[in-house]
Amino acid sequence: MTPPNGCGRCQTLPGTPDEPGRLFLWPPLGHSLGKLVAHLRESGGSYQLRADAQCVVVGMGQGGLRQLSAHLPNVLTAEEVRGTRALFVPGDSEPGMADFPRVDSLQRLTTLQQSGWLVDMLAEGRLTTFFQPIVHAQDTSHIFAHEGLLRGRDAGGALVPPNRLFDTAREADLLFQLDLAARTTAIREAVRHQLRTHLFINFTPTAIYDPAHCLRSTVAAIREAGIPESHVVFEIIESDRAANAAHLRAIVDFYRQAGFKVALDDLGAGYSSLNLIHQLRPEFMKLDMELVRGVHADPYKASIVQKLLEIARQLGIQTVAEGIETPEELSWVRRHGVDFVQGYLIARPSDVPARSTPRITD
Incomplete structure (x- = not known):
């Protein structure tokens, strides 16, 4: 209910x-x-x-x-x-x-x-954000944005990975609280590090009942922090779990009306549907890392990625290739027109946002 x-x-x-x-x-x-x-x-x-x-x-x-x-x-x-x-x-x-x-x-x-540790972590604010840069494909030394990635810290200070946090939150029906905490933590840490690039913030559609009420505190935090709305991109994760397209569209409309941009994550993975492209009309599409990995050596992956990039160009949607780990992958997506890249070849997630990244040439 x-x-x-x-x-x-x-x-x-x-x-x-x-x-x-x-x-x-x-x-x-x-x-x-x-x-x-x-x-x-x-x-x-x-x-x-x-x-x-x-x-x-x-x-x-x-x-x-x-x-x-x-x-x-x-x-x-x-x-x-x-x-x-x-x-x-x-x-x-x-x-x-x-x-x-x-x-x-x-x-x-x-x-x-059994998951009291997560309740304690949320109550005590033991969450932090790691940042991974998203760079221009043709010039990897030019940082376009940072994606905020949730991490937790246990009572002893050791890092707790996001998959454990979200898996436990789903089981204990704490996803609403964790998702809000993840968004506000990303904003807080971006301000603390005086981030000047675009900021990609993840959100889980199923953790939002009504955008007008559930997202007010997130929007208020961004505005109070003085972050320009045009520099914030809300990234839809787990779109396969969204209750329905109408609910997801209402969330996206709320963000857009507030001046933010939207990214569709993990395109080409799992239950992601091409229907979401025309239903949500995102400003950014992120190609799933499993689809990108080894794309230069796999004709099936190459054909799929080429078609997705072609669709994005025709619709004026900017693209991000996730999970770039080798020079060959970077070279391939460059040749086929991807706009931005993200992955270990460029930089790993870090608790301090990268101020510079290497220029990688073919």
């Missing part, structure tokens, strides 16, 4: 209960309830069965939810865990009317418990 406008979900972090209390569970089937009660009986756990409400109330000591989470896969199927409604109430009080809006799935409750 879509929350009401201005719900503030992306700015609110859920709690991960670890104090003593009681866990109220409503399994989807009587069979599921029976399996759960049998497990609690065999394990000697404290519980109370309320047959009239098809509910079992489990006494939780310190760390009890974590222990229950560890045993759940051996007790209930994944579908039963998803279908079981759950409510944690601290202490020994009965839930009141004000508590019932907090009823959630048992899966989310236990996943949040």
Whole structure:
């Protein structure tokens, strides 16, 4: 269900209960309830069965939810865990009317418990941005833009890669909060480093309910930072997961009306659709690195990339070839008219934006 406008979900972090209390569970089937009660009986756990409400109330000591989470896969199927409604109430009080809006799935409750490290990271602001330059294809010493790439830091300061952050966020239903934090962190770090180039900022369409409400803080942060709107490019990631094209178009329209540009990422990868080009009409198209890798030696890849570049030229869309790692790849995309390149051959992502890049000649 879509929350009401201005719900503030992306700015609110859920709690991960670890104090003593009681866990109220409503399994989807009587069979599921029976399996759960049998497990609690065999394990000697404290519980109370309320047959009239098809509910079992489990006494939780310190760390009890974590222990229950560890045993759940051996007790209930994944579908039963998803279908079981759950409510944690601290202490020994009965839930009141004000508590019932907090009823959630048992899966989310236990996943949040297991991903408390991410909640803590978000709450403590332990996110940072690495920057990778995007340079002119014909003159790689000329930096056009920097892409902001999210990184986290654990409690000891070690880097946490973005795939772990986003995978955990999806499982724990924290994608809304993480995506907002990623955007604002990129803006903050660009200002801190006094970035003067264009800035590519990633966003996940499924993390945005309503552009007019979910993106206001991002736009405000850019304007307060004094970054020119014309220098900001919002890069659509995971377009295959967008709810529908109309929703994605509404997001793109919101960004454009605010003065920003839009890039379509990973063109030619996964579920990316050429339909998105005419539906979204981006200012930039980024060719997927797997398509670019070895393009000079693969006639199938070469044919596909040539056609994409031809389409972009005809439509006035600027192109970025991602994942350039060898001089041969760079030489090929240059000859076929790509506008910009990005990849390890030029520069790796760094916590300090590159001020210069090498001039690479054929």
